[in-house]
Amino acid sequence: MNTSALKPKHQRFVLLTIALIALIGAALLAAWALRNQASYFLVPSEMVATPPAPGQDVRLGGMVEPGSLKIRADGITVDFVVGDGDARVPVMFSGIVPDLFVEGSGVVAEGSLRADGTFVATNLLAKHDENYMPRELEDMTAAQKTQVVAETE
Amino acid sequence: MREALDQWTFVIAAYAVTALATLALTAWSWLAMRAAERRKDRGR
Amino acid sequence: MHGFANPARFLRIARPMTGPLLWGGLLLVAASLWWGLTGVPAERLQGDTARILVVHVPTAWLGMAGWMAIAVASLAELVWRHPLAGIAARAAAAPGAVFTAVCLATGSIWGRPAWGTWWVWDGRLTSMLVLLFLYLGYLALAGAVDREGGSARIPALFGLVGVLNIPIIHYSVIWWNSLHQPPSLTTGGSTMAPEFLWPLLTATLAFSLLFAGVVLARMRALLAAAQAEARLRRRALEG
Numbered sequence: 072m073n074t075s076a077l078k079p080k081h082q083r084f085v086l087l088t089i090a091l092i093a094l095i096g097a098a099l100l101a102a103w104a105l106r107n108q109a110s111y112f113l114v115p116s117e118m119v120a121t122p123p124a125p126g127q128d129v130r131l132g133g134m135v136e137p138g139s140l141k142i143r144a145d146g147i148t149v150d151f152v153v154g155d156g157d158a159r160v161p162v163m164f165s166g167i168v169p170d171l172f173v174e175g176s177g178v179v180a181e182g183s184l185r186a187d188g189t190f191v192a193t194n195l196l197a198k199h200d201e202n203y204m205p206r207e208l209e210d211m212t213a214a215q216k217t218q219v220v221a222e223t224e
Numbered sequence: 225m226r227e228a229l230d231q232w233t234f235v236i237a238a239y240a241v242t243a244l245a246t247l248a249l250t251a252w253s254w255l256a257m258r259a260a261e262r263r264k265d266r267g268r
Numbered sequence: 269m270h271g272f273a274n275p276a277r278f279l280r281i282a283r284p285m286t287g288p289l290l291w292g293g294l295l296l297v298a299a300s301l302w303w304g305l306t307g308v309p310a311e312r313l314q315g316d317t318a319r320i321l322v323v324h325v326p327t328a329w330l331g332m333a334g335w336m337a338i339a340v341a342s343l344a345e346l347v348w349r350h351p352l353a354g355i356a357a358r359a360a361a362a363p364g365a366v367f368t369a370v371c372l373a374t375g376s377i378w379g380r381p382a383w384g385t386w387w388v389w390d391g392r393l394t395s396m397l398v399l400l401f402l403y404l405g406y407l408a409l410a411g412a413v414d415r416e417g418g419s420a421r422i423p424a425l426f427g428l429v430g431v432l433n434i435p436i437i438h439y440s441v442i443w444w445n446s447l448h449q450p451p452s453l454t455t456g457g458s459t460m461a462p463e464f465l466w467p468l469l470t471a472t473l474a475f476s477l478l479f480a481g482v483v484l485a486r487m488r489a490l491l492a493a494a495q496a497e498a499r500l501r502r503r504a505l506e507g
Binding site for chain 3 (some may be wrong): 085086089092094096097100101110111112113132167169170171172173176179193195197198199200201202203204205213
Binding site (some may be wrong): 232235236243253257264 | 286290294297298301304305316317319323324327332362366367369370371374377378380381383389475478481482485486488489490492493495496499500
């Protein structure tokens with residue numbers, strides 16, 4: 072009698088605990104990820120307006136400006152400029168660049184700002200936009216391209 | 225320096241994961257349904 | 269609403285639909301995977317890995333749609349107290365969890381060659397991982413209630429509260445800077461060439477049909493188990 076009176080209460084307690092742990096876990100995970108980086112990276116205009124302390128780990132994201140990519144004589148260090156249309160930040164990186172890291176495409180650089188305003192990256196990630204175009208289109212003339220895009224829309 | 229990955233390895237891996245998981249889910253759900261309905265009919 | 273709430277009427281509709289949805293869906297899935305592998309061209313920047321999109325996007329959609337189904341069914345269960353709604357919510361949980369896991373796995377496999385990393389803690393990836401944990405929590409909770417008894421309202425409440433995560437997943441790439449790209453398909457149109465769009469839409473339809481078939485099959489299994497148990501209980505009372 073005693074045990075059967077306790078049992079449903081006990082079950083409810085276990086169930087509520089499971090639910091609570093799951094909820095708290097989910098909330099904590101979300102909070103942890105969104106800590107001070109609900110945004111995964113800073114864009115150049117944010118970095119220029121309020122520069123992070125030199126040496127502080129941050130991420131910089133934007134477009135690799137066409138014509139800015141240069142490989143140094145050591146063959147492993149690259150310099151390029153990341154821009155967002157309003158501001159530009161020079162970036163230096165030594166190491167293996169991702170397969171799809173090209174001028175005119177998106178990049179997210181992990182690293183820190185040096186006192187002279189150059190961003191020293193320790194890791195590069197290629198970032199894609201939402202546009203999907205077949206490779207063959209690249210070889211077309213501008214006029215053909217506009218026509219294909221117009222047909223798509 | 226650039227890393228060169230064979231893209232097709234990744235494409236095949238992604239499709240294999242999807243195909244296996246989908247097949248397993250379908251077979252599991254179908255067999256569980258058959259077993260449950262047979263058990264119900266047997267007890268009649 | 270109440271027409272479907274009658275189990276006998278539900279079974280009359282569900283029985284002839286389960287097989288065609290399951291096997292037709294599976295056939296269409298196979299066809300769309302073949303189309304994705306052989307018919308989609310290499311993308312301008314991503315190259316061959318863009319083909320992963322054909323499996324990644326439909327599974328992402330079903331992972332999110334699965335929880336929306338759970339939330340709607342849970343609401344119906346809480347408001348109208350009809351057990352069939354609870355059975356529908358339970359039936360959607362396992363396929364939803366599987367497709368969420370497949371979405372995370374294929375996204376990770378795409379991320380390695382395309383971004384240069386398997387995983388980042390950006391808004392989209394993190395909120396999708398939270399969705400997987402919500403599914404696992406729901407399955408554990410619903411399983412515990414079925415095995416050990418307890419109020420069916422607890423998983424229903426959990427299913428309802430968890431739907432908060434769905435808009436977060438959707439808007440994560442719009443609200444915050446993220447490594448994940450913003451949606452290509454919006455109500456305003458598509459930023460995708462038709463060579464990518466049509467295989468993607470076909471695969472989405474195929475996986476959705478299969479998902480519906482899986483949910484019907486799991487609902488029938490849960491109903492049959494409940495009926496068998498009710499009969500056992502009746503016999504025990506009579507005998």
